[in-house]
Amino acid sequence: MARPRIKDVARRAGVSEKTVSNVINDYAHVSERTRRVVREAIEELGYRVNLAGRHLRRGRTGIVALVVPELDIPYFAELANGIIAHAERKDLTVLVHRTRADREHELAALDGFRSDFADGVILSPLALTGDDLRERRGTLPLVLLGETVEPGFADHVAIDNVLAAREATAHLLGLGRRRILAVGGRDRPGPGTAEARTLGYRRALEGAGLAYDPAAVWPVAEFRMPHGAAAVAEALAAGHRFDALLCLNDQLALGALRALHEHGLRVPEDVAVVGFDDVEAGRYSVPTLTTVAPDTDAVASVAVELLLHRIAEAGDGGEPPAPPDERVAPHRLVVRESTTGAERSVR
Amino acid sequence: MARPRIKDVARRAGVSEKTVSNVINDYAHVSERTRRVVREAIEELGYRVNLAGRHLRRGRTGIVALVVPELDIPYFAELANGIIAHAERKDLTVLVHRTRADREHELAALDGFRSDFADGVILSPLALTGDDLRERRGTLPLVLLGETVEPGFADHVAIDNVLAAREATAHLLGLGRRRILAVGGRDRPGPGTAEARTLGYRRALEGAGLAYDPAAVWPVAEFRMPHGAAAVAEALAAGHRFDALLCLNDQLALGALRALHEHGLRVPEDVAVVGFDDVEAGRYSVPTLTTVAPDTDAVASVAVELLLHRIAEAGDGGEPPAPPDERVAPHRLVVRESTTGAERSVR
């Protein structure tokens, strides 16, 4: 038997279609009796609203798109989990996309291609530039995650990456380390998480009266374990001396731990290692990983909240949009074995 | 200005709405000239189809739901990546959901709640029972992943878990290990990935003429690192002796590695460790992890293919559905340091 429609429920309950709709949508002025009759009819027929019809009529889907570089980078998976949880609480469904850190994909997300269902987009860009945002044609409500592009184009949520990197670097300096390699760093001005963290690294060094050496900023192709391992191998092969690594994310750090192990270097005795993101793997690695833990739950919660505001705003029509909202989420440095050794680790 | 509709394009191009629709959908009988004029109008107005309208009319959304226990378990993230990639190739969009391994959530997915947009569902259940499937009301095309429930209710794709576990166990036996703990095992008959792997473990032991000891099957609450670590700690505390661990997934194995390290046990000298899934972290752990590598790409590809068949079938109407298709994806044992030590590792 075909799936029942609102019409069938109406007939069965002996009321109009609109009344059924009113019951479904909890419209106030429906008598208790009518409500009950309709509910029973719905139950008996096993009726469920057809979302396509509703969406066409309402112009809203209740779907938000979450666009991240990769799902199999644990940080993004954990972030996605958080966003899904918060979105569900607001009766939103999340459509997850990945861009492979590809600019084309990110642009497509901006214009809502394939996210076309979505009422709004939460985007964690890696390759996007400020120009891309300036020229954006789409008008889809948008929230950016991470310190990605110059501010001023859309709401965005991030931790204070400059400060976080500075603290992490200061921690290493406090342990007496002096030759710190910034793995994944980018020594160029401008926006971007890598740039912000590199800047924090630089400030910490200079704040301690140490010289900032651009050669100690070691770029990587991607922020994954293989690239962290490769960076260490390359740096050693190139004759670089270092007594600490500031890895710009945990994946790089975990890859680096492995490479250091293979080269017979002890962590933290020979080389101390810090990461960013506080992924679960860093809590079980050998040694466990000191890292900057962003308050992912706060990021997720604020992102959803901001997006909901924008969506509501877009629905109002007319009124000029509020200026972009820039939010900073908390972070903290979690000290583990990779900097202070096993005896001081806290589990 | 409001987003243009097909009507606006039609007016601008001086043709009917249907002709515009025909151009959009590459209908054959449209003259080249008309096609060009319409394309230009579309371009000029920046028109894009409204999916809600299309869905209502077509009754298909082009969305498939992928339902997994957790996104932040790397295996599922990697699997999701694969499925998204294959689905995109078929012009499908993937809506990812997670169930927290909760039966209620899995049931909801079966009936399409919140996946209501979807034309079909790919579900990786953990808690579902055969009865749940038997009583299922929904008629949404469905593909199951993993050796989850008794066969016969829906298409499903999995590796041969019994065989895989048998091979992994045989590998340990071949190294001379005799007291092998099955971490995450479930010593009860019936369907389920854990059950299948436990059975393979048992068969390998018995095939080698060794006694199967139910006490060596160590259940866990969840298949995550903390539980792997806890299992080892508990087993040691309980005075269990073992010279190898067959961990039923890599997360458990990685947690176990950490716990063994903390208890001063060397891997593989004192205890050899095997996992399942071949997640990236196991390629960079210290020591690297021997594991059963499922051909995830094959799983993803077959799952999408099966689902597409079912969706097409559902569209035909009338005809009785084809019997459930049971597919087996390839796997292989990847031997690394956690069983054979550093000197024999292959990087």
Added chain:
DNA sequence: CGGCCTTTTTACATCGATGTACATTCGCTG
């Protein structure tokens, strides 16, 4: 150049739910 067949284009109904505007019913007050 009329007749017939094919190609191209169109008008209209339709998918399912809900907003609008109006009709009806109900409960009270005086």
Added chain:
DNA sequence: CAGCGAATGTACATCGATGTAAAAAGGCCG
């Protein structure tokens, strides 16, 4: 118990795209 305002319920149009069926245009033949 007439009359009035509030509470309920309904008919109909509408959201945007596309399938149906049929009209219009074009091509070819004798």
